[in-house]
Amino acid sequence: MKKIRIGVIGCGSIAQHRHLPEYQMNPNVELAAVCDINQERALEIAEKYGVLSYTSYEELVNSGKVDAVSVCTPNYLHAPITIAALEAGLDVLCEKPMATSKEEAEAMIAAAEKNGRKLMIGHNQRFVPSHQKARQLIQSGEIGKIYSFRTAFGHGGPENWSVEGKEGWFFQKEKAFVGAMGDLGVHKADLIRYVLGEEVTEVGSFVETNAKDFTDVDDNAVCVLKTESGIIGTLAASWAYVSREDNSTIIYGEKAILRLEDDPINSLVVQYSNGEVVKYELGKIQSNESGGQNNTHVIEHFVHAILLDQEPAVTGEEGMKSLEVILAALHSNETKQIVQVR
Ligand SMILES: NC(=O)c1ccc[n+]([C@@H]2O[C@H](COP(=O)([O-])OP(=O)(O)OC[C@H]3O[C@@H](n4cnc5c(N)ncnc54)[C@H](O)[C@@H]3O)[C@@H](O)[C@H]2O)c1
Numbered sequence: 001m002k003k004i005r006i007g008v009i010g011c012g013s014i015a016q017h018r019h020l021p022e023y024q025m026n027p028n029v030e031l032a033a034v035c036d037i038n039q040e041r042a043l044e045i046a047e048k049y050g051v052l053s054y055t056s057y058e059e060l061v062n063s064g065k066v067d068a069v070s071v072c073t074p075n076y077l078h079a080p081i082t083i084a085a086l087e088a089g090l091d092v093l094c095e096k097p098m099a100t101s102k103e104e105a106e107a108m109i110a111a112a113e114k115n116g117r118k119l120m121i122g123h124n125q126r127f128v129p130s131h132q133k134a135r136q137l138i139q140s141g142e143i144g145k146i147y148s149f150r151t152a153f154g155h156g157g158p159e160n161w162s163v164e165g166k167e168g169w170f171f172q173k174e175k176a177f178v179g180a181m182g183d184l185g186v187h188k189a190d191l192i193r194y195v196l197g198e199e200v201t202e203v204g205s206f207v208e209t210n211a212k213d214f215t216d217v218d219d220n221a222v223c224v225l226k227t228e229s230g231i232i233g234t235l236a237a238s239w240a241y242v243s244r245e246d247n248s249t250i251i252y253g254e255k256a257i258l259r260l261e262d263d264p265i266n267s268l269v270v271q272y273s274n275g276e277v278v279k280y281e282l283g284k285i286q287s288n289e290s291g292g293q294n295n296t297h298v299i300e301h302f303v304h305a306i307l308l309d310q311e312p313a314v315t316g317e318e319g320m321k322s323l324e325v326i327l328a329a330l331h332s333n334e335t336k337q338i339v340q341v342r
Contacts, residue, residue: 003030004306005065009057009081011036011045012163014095018124019070020049022299022327028307035060051092057081061088068118068306070299071095074169074183075176079104082119086111089330091118093302093312097186098319100177101328105320112316120302120312121319123190127297129282130260130267134251135195137270144254146231151192151249153184154238157212170214174207179217181207181326190314190322191249192225192235195260200325200341202226203274207333211240223329235329 006023008015011034023029035054036042046053054060057077059315061069061084068091071081079099085092092112098121112119116324125131137143157180158170169175176182193199205223212219220241238246248262259269297330301313328339 001028001307003028004303005032005067006031006043007033007035007037007054007060007066007069008072009060009069009085010074010077010095011038011041012072013161014122015070015072016045016163018296019072019093019299020045022295023070023303024049026303028303033060033063039258058084060083061090066090068092068302070122072138075178075182076100076174079108082108083111086115086117086119088115088134089115091302091306093120093122093298093317095122096190096322097178097182097320097326098316098323102320102324105316105323108315109320117310118302118305119316119324120298121304121314121316122296122298123187123194123314123319123322124296124298125187125191126194126314127301128261128267130280131191133268133280133282134249134258134260135197138195138251138253139197143251143256143258143270146196146229146253148231148253149192149233149250149251150197150236151188152236152246153188153232154180154236154241155184155245156242157239158183166214171212171217173216176217178326178330179209179215180219180237180239181221181329183237183239185221185223185235185329186322186326187238188235188249189225189325190318192227192233193318193322193325195249195251196227196231198227198229199229199321200225200328201228202338202340203325203328203332204248204338205329205332207330211238221329221333223326223332226302 032051042053071094159166162168207218207221221237223235249260251258257271267282268280270278305312334338
Protein backbone atom coordinates (compact mmCIF):
# COMPACT_ATOMS: atom_id res chain seq x y z
CA MET A 1 0.00 0.00 0.00
CA LYS A 2 1.20 3.53 -0.79
CA LYS A 3 2.40 5.37 2.31
CA ILE A 4 0.86 8.68 3.33
CA ARG A 5 3.43 11.48 3.08
CA ILE A 6 3.21 13.64 6.18
CA GLY A 7 4.35 17.16 6.96
CA VAL A 8 4.45 18.51 10.51
CA ILE A 9 3.98 22.28 10.84
CA GLY A 10 5.36 23.71 14.08
CA CYS A 11 8.29 21.78 15.56
CA GLY A 12 7.74 22.62 19.23
CA SER A 13 6.96 20.38 22.18
CA ILE A 14 3.78 18.66 21.04
CA ALA A 15 5.35 17.90 17.65
CA GLN A 16 8.53 16.59 19.24
CA HIS A 17 6.90 14.57 22.03
CA ARG A 18 3.92 13.14 20.18
CA HIS A 19 3.29 13.85 16.49
CA LEU A 20 6.76 13.16 15.10
CA PRO A 21 7.48 9.97 17.10
CA GLU A 22 3.97 8.62 16.52
CA TYR A 23 4.15 9.24 12.77
CA GLN A 24 7.61 7.70 12.69
CA MET A 25 6.37 4.47 14.25
CA ASN A 26 3.33 4.26 11.98
CA PRO A 27 3.98 1.74 9.20
CA ASN A 28 1.56 3.50 6.82
CA VAL A 29 3.35 6.83 7.03
CA GLU A 30 6.33 8.37 5.32
CA LEU A 31 7.41 11.38 7.37
CA ALA A 32 8.35 13.73 4.51
CA ALA A 33 8.76 17.30 5.78
CA VAL A 34 8.69 19.63 8.76
CA CYS A 35 8.14 23.36 8.99
CA ASP A 36 8.96 25.89 11.67
CA ILE A 37 9.29 29.64 11.49
CA ASN A 38 12.39 29.20 13.63
CA GLN A 39 14.84 27.98 10.97
CA GLU A 40 17.32 26.49 13.41
CA ARG A 41 14.58 24.37 14.98
CA ALA A 42 13.20 23.34 11.59
CA LEU A 43 16.65 22.24 10.41
CA GLU A 44 17.46 20.40 13.62
CA ILE A 45 14.20 18.41 13.54
CA ALA A 46 14.46 17.80 9.79
CA GLU A 47 17.95 16.38 10.27
CA LYS A 48 16.83 14.20 13.17
CA TYR A 49 14.07 12.62 11.07
CA GLY A 50 15.84 12.78 7.71
CA VAL A 51 13.11 14.89 6.09
CA LEU A 52 12.74 18.17 4.17
CA SER A 53 12.76 21.43 6.10
CA TYR A 54 10.61 24.52 5.49
CA THR A 55 10.22 27.85 7.28
CA SER A 56 7.06 28.87 5.38
CA TYR A 57 3.90 26.82 5.84
CA GLU A 58 2.55 28.15 2.52
CA GLU A 59 5.56 26.67 0.74
CA LEU A 60 5.21 23.35 2.51
CA VAL A 61 1.49 22.91 1.84
CA ASN A 62 1.92 23.80 -1.83
CA SER A 63 5.13 21.80 -2.33
CA GLY A 64 3.51 18.63 -3.68
CA LYS A 65 5.73 16.72 -1.24
CA VAL A 66 3.06 15.86 1.34
CA ASP A 67 -0.44 14.36 1.37
CA ALA A 68 -1.40 15.44 4.89
CA VAL A 69 -0.17 17.69 7.68
CA SER A 70 -0.27 18.08 11.43
CA VAL A 71 -0.78 21.67 12.59
CA CYS A 72 1.23 22.07 15.82
CA THR A 73 1.63 25.85 15.94
CA PRO A 74 0.40 28.51 18.38
CA ASN A 75 -3.39 28.72 18.54
CA TYR A 76 -3.88 31.85 16.41
CA LEU A 77 -2.33 30.05 13.43
CA HIS A 78 -4.52 26.93 13.57
CA ALA A 79 -7.26 28.30 11.29
CA PRO A 80 -5.11 30.02 8.63
CA ILE A 81 -2.69 27.08 8.33
CA THR A 82 -5.45 24.46 8.37
CA ILE A 83 -7.42 26.29 5.69
CA ALA A 84 -4.31 26.79 3.51
CA ALA A 85 -3.53 23.07 3.77
CA LEU A 86 -7.11 21.99 2.99
CA GLU A 87 -7.21 24.37 0.00
CA ALA A 88 -3.96 22.78 -1.20
CA GLY A 89 -5.77 19.41 -1.16
CA LEU A 90 -4.19 18.03 2.02
CA ASP A 91 -5.79 16.21 4.94
CA VAL A 92 -5.27 17.98 8.27
CA LEU A 93 -4.80 16.99 11.89
CA CYS A 94 -5.02 20.23 13.87
CA GLU A 95 -4.07 20.61 17.51
CA LYS A 96 -6.50 21.95 20.12
CA PRO A 97 -8.01 24.41 20.77
CA MET A 98 -9.26 24.13 17.21
CA ALA A 99 -9.47 27.89 16.61
CA THR A 100 -9.82 31.25 18.30
CA SER A 101 -13.49 31.78 17.38
CA LYS A 102 -16.58 29.95 16.17
CA GLU A 103 -16.28 31.75 12.82
CA GLU A 104 -12.76 30.40 12.31
CA ALA A 105 -13.87 26.90 13.26
CA GLU A 106 -16.77 27.09 10.79
CA ALA A 107 -14.41 28.28 8.04
CA MET A 108 -12.11 25.30 8.72
CA ILE A 109 -15.02 22.85 8.52
CA ALA A 110 -16.27 24.51 5.31
CA ALA A 111 -12.78 24.30 3.74
CA ALA A 112 -12.61 20.58 4.54
CA GLU A 113 -16.04 19.99 2.99
CA LYS A 114 -15.33 22.11 -0.09
CA ASN A 115 -12.07 20.33 -0.81
CA GLY A 116 -13.27 16.87 0.19
CA ARG A 117 -10.46 16.44 2.72
CA LYS A 118 -10.28 15.10 6.28
CA LEU A 119 -10.11 17.44 9.25
CA MET A 120 -9.37 15.97 12.68
CA ILE A 121 -8.78 17.83 15.95
CA GLY A 122 -6.17 16.52 18.42
CA HIS A 123 -8.45 15.83 21.37
CA ASN A 124 -6.36 12.98 22.75
CA GLN A 125 -8.33 12.60 25.99
CA ARG A 126 -10.93 10.60 24.06
CA PHE A 127 -8.37 7.86 23.52
CA VAL A 128 -7.44 7.43 27.19
CA PRO A 129 -8.63 3.92 28.20
CA SER A 130 -10.26 5.01 31.49
CA HIS A 131 -12.27 7.65 29.63
CA GLN A 132 -13.36 5.16 26.99
CA LYS A 133 -14.36 2.60 29.64
CA ALA A 134 -16.36 5.23 31.58
CA ARG A 135 -18.24 6.23 28.42
CA GLN A 136 -19.02 2.58 27.75
CA LEU A 137 -20.27 1.97 31.32
CA ILE A 138 -22.49 5.05 31.15
CA GLN A 139 -23.85 4.18 27.69
CA SER A 140 -24.65 0.61 28.76
CA GLY A 141 -26.80 1.86 31.65
CA GLU A 142 -24.51 0.27 34.26
CA ILE A 143 -24.21 3.56 36.19
CA GLY A 144 -27.88 4.52 35.84
CA LYS A 145 -28.94 8.13 35.54
CA ILE A 146 -26.04 10.59 35.77
CA TYR A 147 -26.55 13.44 38.22
CA SER A 148 -23.32 15.37 38.46
CA PHE A 149 -19.57 15.53 37.78
CA ARG A 150 -16.40 17.40 38.52
CA THR A 151 -13.52 17.50 36.11
CA ALA A 152 -10.17 19.27 36.40
CA PHE A 153 -7.01 19.72 34.43
CA GLY A 154 -4.27 21.68 36.08
CA HIS A 155 -0.49 21.80 36.35
CA GLY A 156 2.16 24.39 37.04
CA GLY A 157 1.89 25.99 33.60
CA PRO A 158 3.44 25.64 30.14
CA GLU A 159 6.67 27.51 31.01
CA ASN A 160 8.55 24.25 31.30
CA TRP A 161 6.76 22.56 28.42
CA SER A 162 6.77 25.00 25.49
CA VAL A 163 10.02 25.35 23.52
CA GLU A 164 9.48 29.10 23.85
CA GLY A 165 9.36 28.98 27.68
CA LYS A 166 8.10 31.83 29.82
CA GLU A 167 8.61 34.41 27.07
CA GLY A 168 6.57 32.33 24.64
CA TRP A 169 3.27 32.52 22.80
CA PHE A 170 1.29 30.57 25.47
CA PHE A 171 1.39 33.73 27.61
CA GLN A 172 0.62 36.25 24.86
CA LYS A 173 -3.07 36.92 24.31
CA GLU A 174 -2.74 37.85 20.63
CA LYS A 175 -1.17 34.47 19.87
CA ALA A 176 -2.84 32.18 22.43
CA PHE A 177 -6.23 34.00 22.58
CA VAL A 178 -6.92 32.14 25.83
CA GLY A 179 -4.74 30.70 28.61
CA ALA A 180 -5.39 27.67 30.82
CA MET A 181 -8.98 27.44 29.55
CA GLY A 182 -7.82 26.93 25.96
CA ASP A 183 -4.81 24.86 26.87
CA LEU A 184 -6.42 22.55 29.43
CA GLY A 185 -10.10 23.48 29.86
CA VAL A 186 -10.94 22.61 26.27
CA HIS A 187 -9.64 19.06 26.86
CA LYS A 188 -12.10 18.65 29.71
CA ALA A 189 -14.98 20.26 27.84
CA ASP A 190 -14.36 17.72 25.09
CA LEU A 191 -14.00 14.88 27.59
CA ILE A 192 -17.27 15.67 29.37
CA ARG A 193 -19.16 15.82 26.07
CA TYR A 194 -17.55 12.52 25.05
CA VAL A 195 -17.96 10.59 28.30
CA LEU A 196 -21.52 11.70 29.01
CA GLY A 197 -22.55 11.52 25.35
CA GLU A 198 -24.40 14.82 25.75
CA GLU A 199 -23.98 18.44 24.79
CA VAL A 200 -23.26 21.16 27.31
CA THR A 201 -26.06 23.72 27.10
CA GLU A 202 -25.28 26.29 29.82
CA VAL A 203 -22.08 27.66 31.32
CA GLY A 204 -21.25 30.00 34.20
CA SER A 205 -17.66 30.81 35.05
CA PHE A 206 -14.89 32.70 36.75
CA VAL A 207 -11.87 32.94 34.44
CA GLU A 208 -9.01 34.71 36.21
CA THR A 209 -5.36 35.64 35.91
CA ASN A 210 -4.44 35.39 39.57
CA ALA A 211 -1.26 33.31 39.71
CA LYS A 212 1.21 34.55 37.09
CA ASP A 213 2.06 38.23 37.02
CA PHE A 214 3.83 38.09 33.64
CA THR A 215 0.84 37.21 31.47
CA ASP A 216 -2.51 38.66 30.45
CA VAL A 217 -4.11 35.31 29.66
CA ASP A 218 -6.15 33.36 32.20
CA ASP A 219 -4.29 30.97 34.49
CA ASN A 220 -7.16 29.82 36.72
CA ALA A 221 -10.74 29.07 35.79
CA VAL A 222 -13.66 27.41 37.51
CA CYS A 223 -16.87 26.83 35.57
CA VAL A 224 -20.26 25.32 36.25
CA LEU A 225 -21.79 23.43 33.37
CA LYS A 226 -25.25 22.04 32.66
CA THR A 227 -25.96 19.46 29.97
CA GLU A 228 -29.04 18.90 27.83
CA SER A 229 -30.45 16.22 30.17
CA GLY A 230 -29.82 18.40 33.23
CA ILE A 231 -26.52 16.95 34.52
CA ILE A 232 -24.66 19.66 36.43
CA GLY A 233 -20.97 19.78 37.22
CA THR A 234 -17.79 21.79 37.54
CA LEU A 235 -14.82 22.14 35.23
CA ALA A 236 -11.57 23.63 36.51
CA ALA A 237 -8.56 24.56 34.38
CA SER A 238 -5.40 25.83 36.00
CA TRP A 239 -1.77 26.68 35.43
CA ALA A 240 -1.36 27.14 39.18
CA TYR A 241 -1.48 23.58 40.55
CA VAL A 242 2.12 24.07 41.56
CA SER A 243 3.31 20.68 42.79
CA ARG A 244 1.28 18.02 41.02
CA GLU A 245 -0.79 17.69 37.89
CA ASP A 246 -4.51 17.00 38.33
CA ASN A 247 -6.21 15.42 35.34
CA SER A 248 -9.08 13.79 37.18
CA THR A 249 -12.79 13.47 36.56
CA ILE A 250 -15.45 12.19 38.93
CA ILE A 251 -18.91 11.28 37.74
CA TYR A 252 -21.77 10.80 40.16
CA GLY A 253 -24.52 8.47 38.94
CA GLU A 254 -27.58 6.73 40.31
CA LYS A 255 -25.84 3.36 40.76
CA ALA A 256 -22.19 4.31 41.16
CA ILE A 257 -19.50 6.96 41.37
CA LEU A 258 -16.79 6.79 38.69
CA ARG A 259 -13.34 8.12 39.56
CA LEU A 260 -11.22 8.63 36.45
CA GLU A 261 -7.47 9.32 36.60
CA ASP A 262 -7.88 10.10 40.28
CA ASP A 263 -5.68 7.29 41.60
CA PRO A 264 -2.06 6.80 40.45
CA ILE A 265 -2.50 3.06 39.86
CA ASN A 266 -6.15 2.44 39.16
CA SER A 267 -7.06 4.76 36.34
CA LEU A 268 -10.75 3.99 36.80
CA VAL A 269 -12.37 3.19 40.14
CA VAL A 270 -16.08 2.40 40.22
CA GLN A 271 -17.71 2.72 43.64
CA TYR A 272 -21.15 1.11 43.46
CA SER A 273 -23.96 2.22 45.77
CA ASN A 274 -24.13 -1.32 47.24
CA GLY A 275 -20.57 -0.94 48.58
CA GLU A 276 -18.85 -2.92 45.84
CA VAL A 277 -15.68 -1.28 44.45
CA VAL A 278 -14.20 -2.24 41.07
CA LYS A 279 -10.70 -1.00 40.26
CA TYR A 280 -9.41 -0.94 36.70
CA GLU A 281 -5.74 -0.66 35.79
CA LEU A 282 -6.02 0.55 32.23
CA GLY A 283 -2.73 2.28 31.52
CA LYS A 284 -1.60 5.80 32.17
CA ILE A 285 -2.93 9.06 30.79
CA GLN A 286 -0.48 11.15 28.75
CA SER A 287 0.72 14.07 30.81
CA ASN A 288 3.32 16.78 30.75
CA GLU A 289 4.87 15.06 33.75
CA SER A 290 5.38 11.82 31.83
CA GLY A 291 6.94 13.88 29.03
CA GLY A 292 3.96 12.89 26.90
CA GLN A 293 5.74 9.71 25.92
CA ASN A 294 2.78 7.34 25.79
CA ASN A 295 1.03 6.65 22.50
CA THR A 296 -1.88 9.08 22.27
CA HIS A 297 -3.53 7.07 19.44
CA VAL A 298 -4.43 10.41 17.84
CA ILE A 299 -2.04 9.92 14.95
CA GLU A 300 -3.04 6.32 14.28
CA HIS A 301 -6.71 7.35 14.16
CA PHE A 302 -5.93 10.17 11.74
CA VAL A 303 -3.89 7.88 9.47
CA HIS A 304 -6.58 5.20 9.68
CA ALA A 305 -9.27 7.70 8.63
CA ILE A 306 -7.23 8.72 5.58
CA LEU A 307 -6.40 5.15 4.58
CA LEU A 308 -9.94 3.85 4.90
CA ASP A 309 -11.56 7.09 3.73
CA GLN A 310 -13.57 7.27 6.94
CA GLU A 311 -14.72 10.15 9.08
CA PRO A 312 -11.93 11.03 11.57
CA ALA A 313 -12.40 10.02 15.20
CA VAL A 314 -12.67 13.68 16.30
CA THR A 315 -14.22 15.73 13.50
CA GLY A 316 -14.06 19.48 13.00
CA GLU A 317 -17.66 19.69 14.24
CA GLU A 318 -16.69 17.93 17.47
CA GLY A 319 -13.71 20.25 17.93
CA MET A 320 -15.98 23.25 17.37
CA LYS A 321 -18.55 22.08 19.93
CA SER A 322 -15.85 21.71 22.58
CA LEU A 323 -14.44 25.12 21.66
CA GLU A 324 -17.93 26.62 22.03
CA VAL A 325 -18.03 25.55 25.70
CA ILE A 326 -14.81 27.50 26.26
CA LEU A 327 -16.08 30.51 24.34
CA ALA A 328 -19.26 30.43 26.46
CA ALA A 329 -17.14 30.34 29.64
CA LEU A 330 -15.18 33.39 28.52
CA HIS A 331 -18.43 35.15 27.67
CA SER A 332 -19.96 34.25 31.03
CA ASN A 333 -16.95 35.63 32.88
CA GLU A 334 -17.16 38.90 30.95
CA THR A 335 -20.89 39.37 31.36
CA LYS A 336 -21.30 37.77 34.80
CA GLN A 337 -24.24 35.86 33.34
CA ILE A 338 -24.99 32.20 32.73
CA VAL A 339 -24.49 31.72 28.99
CA GLN A 340 -26.45 29.39 26.71
CA VAL A 341 -24.09 27.33 24.55
CA ARG A 342 -26.51 26.57 21.75
N1 LIG B 1 -3.13 17.69 22.61
C1 LIG B 1 -2.40 18.07 23.63
O1 LIG B 1 -2.44 17.48 24.70
C2 LIG B 1 -1.50 19.28 23.50
C3 LIG B 1 -0.45 19.45 24.41
C4 LIG B 1 0.38 20.56 24.25
C5 LIG B 1 0.14 21.47 23.23
N2 LIG B 1 -0.91 21.29 22.38
C6 LIG B 1 -1.21 22.27 21.33
O2 LIG B 1 -0.22 22.18 20.31
C7 LIG B 1 0.05 23.47 19.78
C8 LIG B 1 1.54 23.74 19.88
O3 LIG B 1 1.92 23.70 21.25
P1 LIG B 1 3.40 23.36 21.73
O4 LIG B 1 3.28 22.96 23.15
O5 LIG B 1 4.05 22.44 20.79
O6 LIG B 1 4.06 24.82 21.63
P2 LIG B 1 5.60 25.20 21.52
O7 LIG B 1 5.73 26.61 21.98
O8 LIG B 1 6.44 24.17 22.22
O9 LIG B 1 5.91 25.11 19.96
C9 LIG B 1 5.28 25.93 18.98
C10 LIG B 1 6.14 25.89 17.73
O10 LIG B 1 5.44 26.56 16.67
C11 LIG B 1 6.40 27.29 15.93
N3 LIG B 1 5.77 28.34 15.10
C12 LIG B 1 5.32 29.55 15.49
N4 LIG B 1 4.85 30.24 14.43
C13 LIG B 1 4.99 29.41 13.34
C14 LIG B 1 4.69 29.55 11.95
N5 LIG B 1 4.14 30.68 11.46
N6 LIG B 1 4.99 28.52 11.13
C15 LIG B 1 5.56 27.38 11.60
N7 LIG B 1 5.87 27.20 12.91
C16 LIG B 1 5.58 28.20 13.77
C17 LIG B 1 7.33 27.85 17.01
O11 LIG B 1 8.56 28.33 16.47
C18 LIG B 1 7.49 26.61 17.90
O12 LIG B 1 8.55 25.79 17.47
C19 LIG B 1 -0.82 24.44 20.58
O13 LIG B 1 -1.99 24.75 19.87
C20 LIG B 1 -1.17 23.69 21.84
O14 LIG B 1 -2.41 24.06 22.39
C21 LIG B 1 -1.71 20.20 22.49
